[in-house]
Amino acid sequence: MKRLAGTLAGAVLLVTVVLVATTDERLFGLVTDGQIMTRTAYSMVSLGELGMARGHAVNRPRPEGDAVTRYGIGPSIVQTIPAGLAAPFEKVFGLGSSQTLFVLEQILWVVLASLGAALF
Numbered sequence: 017m018k019r020l021a022g023t024l025a026g027a028v029l030l031v032t033v034v035l036v037a038t039t040d041e042r043l044f045g046l047v048t049d050g051q052i053m054t055r056t057a058y059s060m061v062s063l064g065e066l067g068m069a070r071g072h073a074v075n076r077p078r079p080e081g082d083a084v085t086r087y088g089i090g091p092s093i094v095q096t097i098p099a100g101l102a103a104p105f106e107k108v109f110g111l112g113s114s115q116t117l118f119v120l121e122q123i124l125w126v127v128l129a130s131l132g133a134a135l136f
Contacts, residue, residue, distance in 0.1 A: 024134055032127050041119040048072055052085045054118065057095035066092075097121065 045051060052072055059065055066089065067082030075083040085092060098121050102114035109116075 024131075027134065028127060028131050031130050032123070035123045035126060036120075039119055039123065041115050044115060044119050044122070049087065053087060053091045054095055054099070056085045056089075056092035057099040060092060061096050061099045094125070095121070 045054060052075055056066060059067060066084055067078060067080060072083070076086055077083045095118065098114065098117035101117055105114045105117055106112070
């Protein structure tokens with residue numbers, strides 16, 4: 017059992033290292049779907065509401081004058097963590113550096129999913 021736990025830990029570590037080493041964070045946030053989820057998360061953190069500015073072809077306009085994401089609230093709730101940490105992170109590391117937080121969060125979810133699959 018101890019050997020299996022060590023093998024599992026090694027596999028998870030390997031997956032994490034490979035993802036961190038090979039991920040190009042410049043590509044994250046370029047697709048409209050991801051932009052909508054991130055903007056909704058930002059709206060939740062900074063404004064305390066779910067609405068976001070209209071402008072994307074795939075968002076859902078509301079009578080209040082703003083819009084909501086068509087993907088449900090789950091992905092945006094998950095992204096509130098890096099969205100909330102973005103401003104202090106950028107004060108320390110510079111403008112645009114918070115992209116790293118969003119990428120690391122995505123890697124964390126992939127690693128957790130792989131761990132869950134292995135345990136299952």
